[in-house]
Amino acid sequence: MTKLVKNRVLKHLNYLKSFGYEYHEHLDFFSTNIKNVKLPNNISDLGVSVNHCYLCELSKCRKNVLFGYGNINSDLMFIGDEPSNSEDELGLHYVGKSGELLIKMIENVLNVTKEDVYFTTLVKCKSLNGLNNTIVDTCHDYLLKQIELIKPKLIVALGEKTYSYLLKNSDNFSQIRGKELVFNTIPLITTYSPTFLLRNPSFKKDAYYDMLKIKNYMESLN
Template sequence: MTKAVKNRILYQLNFLKSIGFEYHCNVDFGNNELSNSTLPNNLDELENIVKNCYLCDLCKSRKNILFSKGSKNAQIMFILDEPTASEDETGEFYIGKSGEILVKMIQNVLELEVNDIYITNIVKCKSSEGFYPTHANSCNAYLSKQIEILNPMLIVTFGEKAYKYLVNDNSSFEQVRGNILPFKYYNLLPTFSPSILLRNPSLKKDAYYDMLKIKSILEIT
């Protein structure tokens, strides 16, 4: 048995142990995706499972897992693609320059506090190589369960990668950005990622109007 196979078996065993299994009969190496129905209907229990996740190779390089931050009763859910290097280092959301932009959007435009928003990432661990669908697929059931439990009035995706992965839509991001779109049982608004706003400050005006649209939705509920 090769070292790689042994490591995959260990990851599977550790994960199963974390969700209460004492043993199992078979390990299927052909599919690392979880079933949404096997996960708990409680965000705290779900977070504990994610903190002990070994479903992909990011478990070997991560410093911290970024599961979520904010109210479990939030009406708005922010979804980004993956943690930043600063967030991975500290284990906290809203760290670094991109985090500062998000805080300003929430406080100055939405006139809310960060804990009024529920924020998470598609990929819960930082990758040194960037956002990869294979890593996102390993986290997909976790994110789906978060959405299901929170049942937000509005989902806001930040950046093209987060939007296209979540919705599986290859439309031009410029065409969908800033629009209220149907997504399963929810409303979804795609907007620019904070990192794009840092590189292209001219886009901040459009992002500002996106936030105003979110605020108007909150005010009529």
């Protein structure tokens, strides 16, 4: 069954449900049994699982699943909040203005290519009306498994949404960015997201200094 056919079936079933039709006993997709399903211990197989995920509402509106991109053996892992419109449209990472800016941040400051690092997002599908914790929670086990398999020595959290969700912290983002924090025993540094910087270019200087700290940290590992 193609993706187009699946989307049409889902749309038709939702249409019938609006008239009171029931097809089966209610399933709690967020139950412990579902979330504790054993995930693959191979990054490629995990990607296949994510590509066939229909556990949340984003599966009904996405055009493409954006699992991750880059060097699966990298010591450096970037995490954003969600794919951009351009990424969802094309099914590719690092496209659109925000993607181009992120490439510049990586290549011009860290002096590595986007293929040298690993990049992913909190959720793997583009939302229509913004993220909420329920949606992010559904995708969280995928992200944790990605981190487990990639084994980064440093995580860079891009943007306040990503930082707040990962660290469950509501501290002033402008004060905490650029500092070395910890997520699940892994060092983490947070900086402004490319999307934010496109809207607020005056903060690019701060982001530049954050990237220098990231570069210094990575060089200290060698």
